[in-house]
Amino acid sequence: MKLMTPYFMKPLEEYTHVYFLGIGGIGMSALAQWCQSQGMHVAGYDRTPSAVSCMLESQGIPVTYSDDAEHIPIDFRNSSKVLAVYTPAIPQEHPQLQYFRTHGFDIIKRAALLGLISRSKRLIAVAGTHGKTTTTAMIAHILKQTEVPVTAFVGGIMRNYQNNLLLSQAADAWIVAEADEYDRSFLHLHPTLAVVTNIEADHLDIYGSEQAIIDSFEAFLKNIQDKGTLIAHEGVSARPPQGLHTLRYGTSLHCQYSIKELRYENEQLYFDLNISTQEQHTLRLLVPGEHNALNATAAFAVAQQIGIAPASIIDALSSFQGVKRRSEIWYRSPQYVLVDDYAHHPTEIENTLRTMRALYPQRQLLAVFQPHLYTRTRDFAAAFGKALGLADQVMLTPIYPARETPIEGVDSRLIARYCPVSARVVAPTESIEAVFEEWLPQATPPLTIIVMGAGNIEQHLPNFLNLLKTLEHEQA
Template identity: 35%
Template sequence: MSAVALLLAARGLEVSGSDAADGPALPGLRDAGVAVHVGHDAALVEGVDTLVVSSAVRESNAELAAARAAGVRVLHRSQALASLMADRDGVAVAGAHGKTTTSAMIATGLLAAGADPSFAIGGTVLTAEGSVGGGRQGTGRAFVAEADESDGSFLAYGPLVSVVTNVEPDHLDHYGTRDAFEAAFVAFAGRIRSGGLLVACVDDEGARRLVERVRDDLAGRGVEVRTYGRSAEADVRVGELTACDGGWTFEVSTGEATAAPTTVTLALPGAHNALNAAAAWTVLVRLGVPGPDAAAALGSFRGTGRRFEDRGTAGGVRVVDDYAHHPTEVAALLRAARSVAGDGRVLALFQPHLFSRTRTFAHEFGAALDLADVVVVTDVYAAREDPDPSVTGALVVDRVPTAGRATFVADRFDAARAIADAARPGDLLLTVGAGDVTALAPTILERLAARAGDGGPAQ
């Protein structure tokens, strides 16, 4: 929502908005001329032409109810974003996981290549020159958007290029079944403009099925399909990821006789990030950036906020925050963390996100968390859902295969202190989840510093 507000303000519109609580996004909005209010109040929509809402806003919200009663036009966030993209070469990135990083990689690559893109991404974009923020208005043709499939709103876009990182079932509270979830991605692919491109990860079974279902139809409309992955059948093949000075490196190759493999160097660990970068590289080439230049541009990417984000070190323990909230994401994160930790252990403080997701994927979460050495699970972050007393973090802990590896601590601050007390010098400690677990890093660092008697955390 903050990215959309920034973009609307950059287009010269008078923009105001409210949030339930103060947070890190609000100062930047105020600096951009957005009138920001903390707390929701029906009076705030008086005199406005349009109200833009996210899926988290319920009909009972005071401002939304007042807008409905007054006949004010109400748009979903995706509709507002689609209007901003309408006159640009839109790039929409979707998938159950990986879309924030992949869209940020594309945006960063375009910036580094001098294309001056616009973008709307659900996280702060980090580059070698510093933080760019999640929303940017550029003068170039390209507009990169993270496309949220959680409620079907990604069908509002009509992009030139669509990326599907995976079609792994999630958000079944909205879709109900795997078939309905996959059908939404078929419809998403059908929204690509004539002459455009679908980029999909052939390593993912759901994305592979998507390509099989839509390839002929897209070809009939002049839409190209390019797959990527480690599989030999991929159009853009991803080589082995190896550590190097300053990061990790791998090769992408297209199998074309006249094209030599291109080396990509990333600042971020993890085989999953190599796949994300391959998708970004494929898009950059389609948008006119030469392959070697696209690879070099991706080297300037330093990550996004809450994706393996360093929060500090205290008592010899490095603390990293990550947004992972799906079992596949958690497993990929912990594998990447293992490659970074060296001889140290990997500790995870995990906050489940949504009662429905926790209930559906409890076994999968347990298996993923078993990749860590020590795990503390706190209670569920409800987000948009009503409480369900039958679903707690204990449901996940009970399904971690290795006995004694995981502990349930309901209160999140107690959980933060518990994971800090379990750490020792040389360990890598992760705060993991899409909720307010991200706010616990200072508590952990303070506990670590106090225990070590070193006077405070090193940043």
């Protein structure tokens, strides 16, 4: 079956070259690798080098870090054979995007390409404000470990595979993908099985209100194929279409899949899973937190729906190592634990801090947070401050702007005003490492230091780690 779309005139497989604008993005990079695996020539642009873009370059995919159209490779300047793909993070005035537009190239968004790839396949799509990356990775891992053919597009680097893509050449392979609500991207997808982990206010610069977000999720649910299945957390308020086979999971006994009795043993999470068919199982996870127990429950339900035996699901989940930047422990010693996390929404911060408090109850908890986007900081400043109050001390870096321009009166000090604990705000003129070096010794070990944010804060982790080791040496 040929893949067709209203966005361009010919089937996808007739393009010999694909150029990605924003290729270093976690979603774009997986698509770039998939296109390369299909025999297409792939190249792209990104603003700065990153671990992801370097990974692509090591696989033979050229990446330019100049937005000048002259840096588009000569082989990618033939409009009859080149497809241009861009992410919403690319501004409309971007010189390379303008080049492709003015020279008559076929151009589509990232989400449209994912929709094309998955349209003729059996698709498992995972949506939700939080938890979709880990849940997607868990489902992909279960299928991979149980030898069910799977191609997976994940919004993070899976630690088991050191990649954000799993590939299968089998014609009947399942596709597992995140269904991103940003810019209503998930409306390009038509899943056989869909998961919705939760719905909360976010991306208000796009949606304007929480009700608009709920409406968008309801539109996504209408895209589920006939005789498909929805697996939704009990708190999801979006109404599924009448007659859609729907299963609920959560902590309440009225759910078809409910969890209870969470406990930690040797830093591993155990919990009991009750299923409405009178089954009960005990699961062990290497990733901590009630939110991950719920993510695993959603993954369990998906795997059971496609016919995988419970014992095989449990065994696969017990070997799931997590996703990079999701409660990823960088360092552990009697004095210090250093954790990296992608949390960039108040609920995610709260979940992460509660999890680390439960995992290391005898340690003081220090939080380093890099706010992401001026609009999100403006819209959720009070909630950010409250969530960060779960730590004993807080350090706030300047806002990571991503695609946005500054908003007058909106900076990290706005969050600090609502934070009930001591919050050291890093001024734009200060060095983050220098402030960290001055701030850290004010707390007495043993400490858990958790570094959070969706921008580039993880680039500072090697220097943070070196400082911890220096302090340990001095304290010895």
